[in-house]
Amino acid sequence: MIELGDQILSDVHVTAIRSGISRGYEKGLQLVSRFVVNYQAGERREERMKEESEKDSQDDVNVMTDIDGDLVLTRKHKTKDVITTSIAHAMQTNLQDVGMQVWMGCLLLCNFILSNHPRFENSTVLELGGGTGLASVVMATTAKFVICTDESIPFSWSQKDLQLLSDVDVIMAADVVYSNDLTDAFFTKLQHLMKTGKEKTCFITTERRLNFTLTDLDVTCKEYDHFREWLKRLETI
Numbered sequence: 001m002i003e004l005g006d007q008i009l010s011d012v013h014v015t016a017i018r019s020g021i022s023r024g025y026e027k028g029l030q031l032v033s034r035f036v037v038n039y040q041a042g043e044r045r046e047e048r049m050k051e052e053s054e055k056d057s058q059d060d061v062n063v064m065t066d067i068d069g070d071l072v073l074t075r076k077h078k079t080k081d082v083i084t085t086s087i088a089h090a091m092q093t094n095l096q097d098v099g100m101q102v103w104m105g106c107l108l109l110c111n112f113i114l115s116n117h118p119r120f121e122n123s124t125v126l127e128l129g130g131g132t133g134l135a136s137v138v139m140a141t142t143a144k145f146v147i148c149t150d151e152s153i154p155f156s157w158s159q160k161d162l163q164l165l166s167d168v169d170v171i172m173a174a175d176v177v178y179s180n181d182l183t184d185a186f187f188t189k190l191q192h193l194m195k196t197g198k199e200k201t202c203f204i205t206t207e208r209r210l211n212f213t214l215t216d217l218d219v220t221c222k223e224y225d226h227f228r229e230w231l232k233r234l235e236t237i
């Protein structure tokens with residue numbers, strides 16, 4: 001179990017070089033990394049999707065897995081549309097400051113946004129627990145308006161911000177269900193937000209962090225189980 005003072009390091013930064021994320025320069029105690037994202041805009045996207053679906057249907061189903069059983073995927077080749085974002089982040093933090101790193105759930109969310117670019121074109125989006133803000137920056141390449149939030153100071157919302165909240169039709173959150181208390185607070189708030197203003201869709205991504213515990217003598221992720229219980233409970237509402 002993670003204790004308050006423990007230092008935590010995101011896999012995104014451990015595998016940064018291997019995954020094509022380049023380290024820029026150090027800024028005080030922080031690093032600046034460059035995230036280069038390929039995507040396909042407008043008509044080019046339609047053409048590309050057609051080509052890829054034709055290619056996929058011709059390919060043999062020959063899926064490889066790594067030693068952990070994860071799929072080894074062939075990455076799509078480079079596209080004409082590229083977003084390059086420099087993000088300042090810490091290399092490791094304690095539990096309170098995990099938002100200063102980029103997490104796997106954030107990269108998954110970015111991938112989802114870019115794969116569904118037109119879906120968000122007219123959206124007003126609210127991100128909860130945005131941390132470094134990478135997912136919001138990526139969302140801003142397509143959405144009409146993006147509000148990125150994290151732990152906020154009481155009374156820091158202006159009247160104009162509150163007005164914008166009523167236009168929100170998409171809520172997104174990456175890697176914010178890593179402790180049961182936080183998951184409870186997140187879903188309590190989320191239920192309230194979903195009922196306010198326009199009809200909304202919420203997209204949540206998370207990394208299931210498995211650990212071996214002596215208590216269970218097994219590899220488990222209690223926090224993920226708790227998250228799934230919440231989803232099950234909400235289905236019955």
Ligand SMILES: C[S@@+](CC[C@H](N)C(=O)[O-])C[C@H]1O[C@@H](n2cnc3c(N)ncnc32)[C@H](O)[C@@H]1O
Nearest residue numbers: 098099101102103106129130131150151174175
């Ligand atoms: C693991 S980080 C994820 C950051 C980012 N979404 C990502 O995936 O890279 C969890 C984020 O939730 C935020 N958070 C934790 N408790 C919160 C609270 N009570 N209200 C708002 N944000 C909170 C943290 O500050 C942090 O930015």
